[in-house]
Amino acid sequence: MFGGNLDPPKYVKRTRPKPMTYDIQLPTVSCPGVYGHMARPANTDYHVQLLHYKQRVREADAHFLAAEAKRLMKDRAVARYDRHTERKVLQRHIQERFKDKVEAYDGSIEKRREKLRDLLCKEEQEFIEETIDQAQKGVDNRMQDMKSKAQLLKAQREAERMEIVNEKRIQQDIKDCTELRPVLIKKNLVDSKNTQLQQMKENQMRKEAEKELDGMWYNLMMKEAEAKMEKETQDMLKYNRAMKETIEVWEKQIEGKKVMMAEAEKVAAEDRMEIVKLQEQIRREEIEALDSKRRKRDLVAKELREQIALQEHYAAERKKAEDALNDALCRMAAAEVQREKQKIRDTTAVAKRETAIYRNHLKELEEERKLEERRLNELLEEHRKMIEKKQEEAICKLTHAREQLQKNVLAGRAEQLKYKQQEAENQLKLKEAENELIRMACETNERLQAEHERLQAEQVKQYREDLKKQIEANSEKRRLEKEQLKRELAEGLAEEERHRQHVLEIIDVRLKDQSYVHPFRRILEQPKCPCPENLIGSQN
Template sequence: MNGGNSECCNGPTNRKKMPQDILLPSLSPGYYQHVGRNPNTNSSVRAWEYRLKKEDDYKLQEAMGVNAYLRDAIMVQYDKHTEKKQLQRQIRDRVQQKLQAYEDTIEKRREKLKELLCNEERKFYSEVIEIAQKGDEMKMEEMKKRAQILKARREEDRLKIVHQKRIDQYRDRCQELRPSLMKKHIIETKNAQFQQIRENEARREADRELDRMWNDLNAKEMRAKMEREEQDIINQKNRQLDLLNVWQKQIKGKELLKAEIQKVAQEDKIEMDNLRDELRREEIEALDAKIRKRNERAKELMEQIASQEQLLAKRKLEEDTLDQAFNQLAELEIQREKQAIKDFTTQAKRETAMYKKHLKELEEERKKEEKELDMLLETYRKEIEGKQDEAKCKILEAKKKLQRNVMEGRAEQLAHKRQQAENQLKLKQAENELLRMAFDKNERLQAESDRLEAEAVRQYRDDLKQQIEYSNLLREREKQELKRQLEEGRKEEEMYQKIVEEMVKGNVESDAKHPFRKVLENYDCRCTFKSPF
């Protein structure tokens, strides 16, 4: 009578007509009642709610499938992008390795070339210094030998002259031989004067020849020095040109490398822009699709809500109409009963109260059902909003992840550029270090040359000191030799005195010749004549 239980029936779902109040015989004569809803007669509403719930579950599963498909598509696109970036990174690493190997090979070649140049330069300097030292030593040895030969020859001539002078001196002291000796001396003096003139002329000619020889030697040395300096300048110029060519090649290689890097960076930038535009288009399309689906779902939901509201309004109108009819019937029946039977007033009031209570229970049940329906709609709306928020969060997370990847790629590019700048700075520092080492090497070689020159000057000074000491020693020896010669001269004088005395006693002619006559006899000229002695 009050509506039945809430279990779903298993019977047919055909919609039945709403029950109508009809007059039926009552237990109490003159009273009315109406037929209540039979149990399990709301199966159509429950089936309609079940279909709505099933459609909502299907749409939710479809939305989850679409989201999973979009997520898988984004992950596939991200994996492709990651693989492409890894491939680009591997290619860039291999190119960097090749460039590093090339730089190492270039550095090794530079070191070898530098060592070869330094060794050749050291050998050249050593050879030049050795040749100069040998030339100086050979000239010094030759001059010493010539000086010794001339000195020995002069000493021999001097001894002969001294010996002959001693004999002539003792002979000149002899008064008996004075007239013939005077005549002889006059003739020999004239011959000696002529011979002195010739000797002076020969000495001047020898001095001129020596001066010419020294001038020629100095000119040769100057020419050789100028040739060496010119050759050094030419070699230095050639080395500078070779070094400039090497630098130009290096600069050209760096420019080509820089252009290639810029080209690769530009291609990467274009590709990243295209990828970013494509991802942006995909995101916009996905957002548009989601917005369209959300609008469609919202439209469907609004239609469902509108249909539900229409259904509720219709039900409410029917219930209001039914309530009005019941109220009118109740009022008519009450009036009829008041007019007909006044004794049963209390029973009629009780039945009217029961009827009103029943109407109140029906109203409360209707409100409870509306409240449950509103709660279900609110729950469904919250679930949809939660899914939409979750999808938005996933999209934002994908955007942030893509932005992080882009920023990481940009950071890698900046690190690569920084590394290239550091490598260029290191290369420049290495070139500066090479130049500094070359300058230091030149300074050391110059210092070595200065040291060798100073050593040669010191050696020359030591040689002069040794020569002075040797000259002092020779002078001391000459003094001793002079003493010895004086002693021998005294003995020879005694011997010559005996010879002169014997010559005076025996009137013997001397066959000895003056040394000047020996020299004069060697020349074929008009002044040569035979001495009467």
């Protein structure tokens, strides 16, 4: 994980001891063969390669930590974007549901308005039909009264006509009498004058009757106009009341819609407050996580600084020990040089022994350094693993807390949505029940309206048939009356003709008979005393 794919340098072991080297660049203090300066052989820069390897490991670790921090920041930004997207989707879903509910409420209100308008139209139609029915009944009653009056007048005229016929017959009989002709002429003159006066009176009375009839029809027309105006006034008042009730219903609906919108705004405000609280809580958690991460990073940096200081201290002590060893070796070399100067003897065995001692000492120092580096690497690896474990635990805890918070939020939202859905279903069931009742009422009203229309149509049809039958009966009756009148007139004319012929025959017979004396003349020729003869004799 840390360090990348770097391989540590390999330590090259020597297969043979290092040969004795001579310093050919600088002069020595002793003769040739004495140890002066030992150059480094090939493939002996292991500590330099190890130092470079450690530096590369630290750089790779720093690069890995920076990449991990960048990845965590990217994941955090993606998570914030996902939360923002989910919040926007949730808000859009809430707005769409609210819009759908408002549209459904507007549709139900529009349906109620349509039903209310239909009911008002039906009531107005029923009122108009009732008014027309009442007017028709009034017209029928007036027609019946007029028919009864016409029949009464007809009976009176028939009686008057019969009286006139009888009078004419008597007058004809009187007119046929020659003795009464002067009297009749005189009487006829008087009668003609009286008749003219009577005709003038009848004409005046007829004019008055016509005037009265015209006045009656005028009054009837005025009453009908007043009734029509009253009906229009009532219709206008009823229409105004209906419009007022409709406006009140609309105002109530608008107030209900405003209350519903206020409730929706309140719910949306509560949702926004909840979202703001949730954002604030998430931000506090992120700040706390960043703060804890910063504290942990500061703690790790402090530990690393302490370890670096400890390494520097170890390096300083090691350098001090190496310097002391070099000083000691220099002193030993100087002492040896002094001893060699004194002894003036150079032996290869002493040099080899000193070189072996130096090599062994260097080897021990190298082993100590490797052991210290191994321990330091183990400590660093253990500390790195501990830091990684803590980071993984913190990330797991943070992820678990976020998931738990998201689950709680989603559960709360699901519960709210379930409650709102249940409430919407209950409202929908109530609306469906109300719509079913309204539909049943409308169907009942439609059936009653259809039955009323059917009965009314049947009544109109029956009335038309009755009126047609009555008209036909009246026509037939008038025809029969005309035929009866013609027949009676013909019979009267025939009777008068027979009577006239009979009178003419009698007159002709009496005119031809000279011995015939008219009864009136007999009466005139009799003595003036009307007493009978036997009565006169008894008195004597």
